Amino acid sequence: MAQKPSIPKGTRDFGPQETAERNYIFDTIRRVFLTHGYSQIETPSMENLSTLLGKYGEEGDKLLFRILNSGDAFAGVDFEKPLTSQVCEKGLRYDLTVPFARFVVQHQNEIGFPFKRFQIQPVWRADRPQKGRYREFYQCDADAIGSNSQLCELELVQIIDEVFDRLGIRVALKINNRKVLAGLAEICGAPDKVVDITVAIDKLDKIGLDAVKEELLGKGLSAQAIATLEPILQLNGSNEQKIAVMRSQMAQSPTGLKGLDELEELVGFIGKAGVKIAYEIDLSLARGLNYYTGAIFEVKALDWEIGSISGGGRYDNLTGIFGLPNMSGVGISFGADRIYDVLKGLGKFPGDLGYSARILFANMGISEVEYLLPVASALRRKGVAVEIYPDPAKLKKQFDYADRKGIGFLSITGGDEVAAGTVQFKNLATGEQKSFAKDDLESILAFINK
Amino acid sequence: MAQKPSIPKGTRDFGPQETAERNYIFDTIRRVFLTHGYSQIETPSMENLSTLLGKYGEEGDKLLFRILNSGDAFAGVDFEKPLTSQVCEKGLRYDLTVPFARFVVQHQNEIGFPFKRFQIQPVWRADRPQKGRYREFYQCDADAIGSNSQLCELELVQIIDEVFDRLGIRVALKINNRKVLAGLAEICGAPDKVVDITVAIDKLDKIGLDAVKEELLGKGLSAQAIATLEPILQLNGSNEQKIAVMRSQMAQSPTGLKGLDELEELVGFIGKAGVKIAYEIDLSLARGLNYYTGAIFEVKALDWEIGSISGGGRYDNLTGIFGLPNMSGVGISFGADRIYDVLKGLGKFPGDLGYSARILFANMGISEVEYLLPVASALRRKGVAVEIYPDPAKLKKQFDYADRKGIGFLSITGGDEVAAGTVQFKNLATGEQKSFAKDDLESILAFINK
Secondary structure: OOOOOOOOOOOOOEOHHHHHHHHHHHHHHHHHHHHOOOEEOEOOOEEEHHHHOOOOHHHHHHOOOEEEOOOOOOOOOOOOOOOHHHHEEEEEOOOOHHHHHHHHHHOOOOOOOOEEEEEEEEEEOOOOOEOOEOOEEEEEEEEEEOOOOHHHHHHHHHHHHHHHHHHOOOEEEEEEEHHHHHHHHHHOOOOOOHHHHHHHHHHHHHHHHHHHHHHHHHOOOOHHHHHHHHHHHOOOOOHHHHHHHHHHHOOOOHHHHHHHHHHHHHHHHHHHHOOOOEEEEOOOOOOOOOOOOOEEEEEEEOOOOOOEEEEEEEEOOOOHHHOOOOOOEEEEEEOHHHHHHHHHHHOOOOOOOOOOOOEEEOOOOHHHHHHHHHHHHHHHHOOOOEEEOOOOOOHHHHHHHHHHHOOOEEEOOOHHHHHHOEEEEEEOOOOOEEEEEOOOHHHHHHHHHO | OOOOOOOOOOOOOEOHHHHHHHHHHHHHHHHHHHHOOOEEOEOOOEEEHHHHOOOOHHHHHHOOOEEEOOOOOOOOOOOOOOOHHHHEEEEEOOOOHHHHHHHHHHOOOOOOOOEEEEEEEEEEOOOOOEOOEOOEEEEEEEEEEOOOOHHHHHHHHHHHHHHHHHHOOOEEEEEEEHHHHHHHHHHOOOHHHHHHHHHHHHHHHHHHHHHHHHHHHHOOOOHHHHHHHHHHHOOOOOHHHHHHHHHHHOOOOHHHHHHHHHHHHHHHHHHHHOOOOEEEEOOOOOOOOOOOOOEEEEEEEOOOOOOEEEEEEEEOOOOHHHOOOOOOEEEEEEOHHHHHHHHHHHOOOOOOOOOOOOEEEOOOOHHHHHHHHHHHHHHHHOOOOEEEOOOOOOHHHHHHHHHHHOOOEEEOOOHHHHHHOEEEEEEOOOOOEEEEEOOOHHHHHHHHHO
8 A cells, every 4th residue: 555645744634613713713814914015926936046035034045935946946056055056946935024015116017006905925934843833824914105104103003903803812912113112222322222122021011120130230331221121111100191201301302302203193193093903012022123123013812822813014215235225114914723723712713614515406316406406506596505416325424525524414305305306404513403385485485594 | 137037848827817817717617526426536746656557658857857856865875776766756747547546546445436526637748849739737637446337438428528618618528438449440350449439530531532541551450350340330320320320230349348338328328418519439549548438528628629628437447557456447637728718719718817906995095095904895795806906006097007917997996085984986998987985885896887
């Protein structure tokens, strides 16, 4: 016997239920993106390596899946030189951001700005596979590029609000601004210590104020700088109060003040737009510092421990590397795999995702099946998912089939029903059973939809 | 300036409109598959090369995209031996059929049989790119495996019927049976000449009976064999009449008779189920002869010249190669790229595919925008796609933005409207303009939906 086949490590097969559950997440996100005026695009799975290399750091370059040139890849190769670059010109996309930047530059004369696009596609990374980390996984990204307005940030907050509201996941949104963090470091006279400062702020709850001050001293901040920081470390109250405190401390940093203006405008917009989500300014949020230049977002589920399930921020120069400078934009990304785990963990997937038929017509023989064919067609035309069991197998086997697939209704139509011109349906959950004239579609629909 | 970036040859970017049009095709096919009780699954983009190699012939093996092993692929390589197999263990899937067979065998204990699945995913082939042929393209496949019943064939015919009915494409369905073709060759005493015979039948319309007979003589068929074939070459009339003629000629071939039984049962089912599609038995249909063992289908558009846009058939031993013998199944595949070309060519895409917002709220300044934020949110909650222009740009620029994106309604709300508590909408197609109380959602919806 042949060896039982398998799939590459870090990849997954998705069966009917899992695929339906994943589609539910993607469809929900897609619908929300669309109602906010974002348009879907798709880019190829493969990009030229010249597009991908150098965009994700040295570590990222190593994690690219490279595709062997087709034809005889090794013909004419110089074996004295590094081989990989000679035999591979293409790679699988590593994220959706670089392909998006490439798309914007390549199609800049066809698209209008601001350009609001979303993309829901798989990406590939040669990461070491481990729990919750895969070598092929979907990203769901929305970006608005070509405007500096905080209304773009607002729109992404509204999208986050509505996506998780529709999915039924309670979340908290944290907001920060990269310029405010830069301002903090500036007023400490340590513009290169942004990371140390945000890390220390993040530890405040766990280790307390004194230990944080100790740590900052250890990182080389002066006692005076730490005194300046102290009111900000102890920041409390409403978002507006936090901004007021920071504004008074940051008067000497134009960058910091600019960041506070942005934060204040965004918080004002959010208040006026009326979102359901809990949101707060959190200075310890330091997501993607090398990349973001303005607002930063992060979303966590309140009822399930799993880390961030959505996040994003504003960047100033996404397309510069491809020759189109000064394109500011802001984007968010939804982590579909983690959202899946949250929905699964909390039991929040809707009951009927429609991955199996609603009705199974048992096969009692050719003439009964022929009698049922028009009934099945009529129901399908009404959008009801219907199967006729293909073989006249034992009823037990047909019943097991319905059970295994989670089919809700079984119709056992034998010679008596054919003679009477009726069809019988049984609700497999409640056991309720009823007969209908075979063309009384309306009553049949009422029975299976009640 | 950096070089303008590009994508690998044979691959494509899809912009907002094209993505929406393609989704319309995929969603239509998906919905029809689902109403017939087929469940969606997804398999990884990469498969082990051991799964893929040898399944598509020598030519197919060459067209596989191979993925360089991650880490240092060339460490420990023996340069005296062929390199490709040493440095590549994975490849991109070449079709959806082999991954499906692998899936069935790998998950045989989790899934129930008959197993009806569909898959809509991209595949990759290192084919020479040319018009209409791409290196990355989607396949849309449905298969039912684990039953010999002609009801499975019927179901696929019903799916074809409904997909093209929903898409508004008039098509003709041709049906044949591999066993009938084998029977024809048998009664000619030339069981190895199946291909020659079907090719000759196919030419009948073009070159006439005498030339076809000439050709068959040239291929080595005896005059007596050709005389036996003649009534079949001149086959005419209804599907039932065709079957009757063949049955009388093929009495000596059990295989042929079995094929005729299958054809007759299928044609009977189709008649009883009531399909709209034009269908006929066509002996010249010789699709995938090495692969199929029973029914064969092919669909062509009646109003657009492009070759087959859907096809499939029954196979006897899909999973044998992975160690699970005797699994008969039947499948069809829809050619999304060709269907796209037909819909585009005939102008049959629906007008509003919803890839842009329905309403653009012009940005007349911060206070006007803040006034509009709750209106926009309320409309989005009703499912209406709405944008607020992010910057207070010149009205001309904002109007051009709406025009370029095909947004149907523009709302210009200035200080007067804010003072009056109203919102104004203009239908950009008709020029009609109307004011509403800002929370009179019902009237606003009526105006934009009429």
